Amino acid sequence: MPKHFLMCRPDYFTVEYAINPWMHPEAGADRDVAVRQWEGLKAAYEELGHRVDLIDPIDGLPDMVFAANGALVVGGRVYGARFAFPQRGPEGPAYLRWFAERGYPVLEPAHVNEGEGDFLTLDEVVLAGTGFRTDVVAHKEAQEFLGRPVVSLTLVDPRFYHLDTALFPLDGRNVAYYPQAFSPGSQEVLRRMFPDAVLAGAEDAEVLGLNAVSDGRNVVINAEASTLQLELKRRGYEVIPVDLSELRKAGGGPKCCTLEIRGEN
Ligand code: ARG
Numbered sequence: 001m002p003k004h005f006l007m008c009r010p011d012y013f014t015v016e017y018a019i020n021p022w023m024h025p026e027a028g029a030d031r032d033v034a035v036r037q038w039e040g041l042k043a044a045y046e047e048l049g050h051r052v053d054l055i056d057p058i059d060g061l062p063d064m065v066f067a068a069n070g071a072l073v074v075g076g077r078v079y080g081a082r083f084a085f086p087q088r089g090p091e092g093p094a095y096l097r098w099f100a101e102r103g104y105p106v107l108e109p110a111h112v113n114e115g116e117g118d119f120l121t122l123d124e125v126v127l128a129g130t131g132f133r134t135d136v137v138a139h140k141e142a143q144e145f146l147g148r149p150v151v152s153l154t155l156v157d158p159r160f161y162h163l164d165t166a167l168f169p170l171d172g173r174n175v176a177y178y179p180q181a182f183s184p185g186s187q188e189v190l191r192r193m194f195p196d197a198v199l200a201g202a203e204d205a206e207v208l209g210l211n212a213v214s215d216g217r218n219v220v221i222n223a224e225a226s227t228l229q230l231e232l233k234r235r236g237y238e239v240i241p242v243d244l245s246e247l248r249k250a251g252g253g254p255k256c257c258t259l260e261i262r263g264e265n
Helices: 031-047 091-101 136-146 184-193 226-234
Strands: 004-007 051-054 071-074 077-080 119-121 126-130 150-154 167-169 175-177 218-222 238-242
Touching (some): 031 051, 031 218, 031 238, 071 091, 071 119, 071 136, 119 167, 126 136, 136 150, 218 226, 226 238
Parallel strands (some): 004 051, 126 150, 218 238
Antiparallel strands (some): 167 175
């Protein structure tokens, strides 16, 4: 099944502030390298037959490349983002406008939430992260607007500040995740919900290997996450490694650069 993604070219990408432990403004980042790597990710999606739409990047919003944070789109409805840090504040309205201009029903959120960074959608349920960015009250707001059950999960390790840095859906029913990124209670919830999950270790998590995008058959994943790639192959998935090392300097990987637009169903 081809997917529909929204991406944002990192034309204004820099690391000039630090809002997560991956970011070191004094070390900077190379924008040209970031653009090249991002083009590689976009090409990988297109080769798999997925549709990629683009939103115009905005000068002065260096993290806007991380489109996953811009909204949550389920059943054709768009739940807008409201960023935790002021540096990213204007991204929320910019993404919401993109959808509103195209006729999508949108909700401007009352509560802090960072879109698909903290909301991951499966067939029957939406998994939602809290602890660092997204306010748990936003989980309820999203559930009410989308009419889907939302399950709250608590993140405890600041390196894995968004749910999508610690977990990704393999398909509509199963996930891969790094257990230690979650509170004990949330680990138990994940064990109960996904007895057959792929469990990742620290080495793969530390290269943002869990920040991957699966279409149920192909998994686009950071090239450095080698053990996790082997396990995915063992389970029958096609693995498409990508190099996004420059964007990792801002704390992002393939999934962070990718907002999925889910149509009505
Ligand atoms: N520098 C960005 C931030 O800290 C990175 C966002 C990564 N996006 C994601 N979906 N995890 O907000």
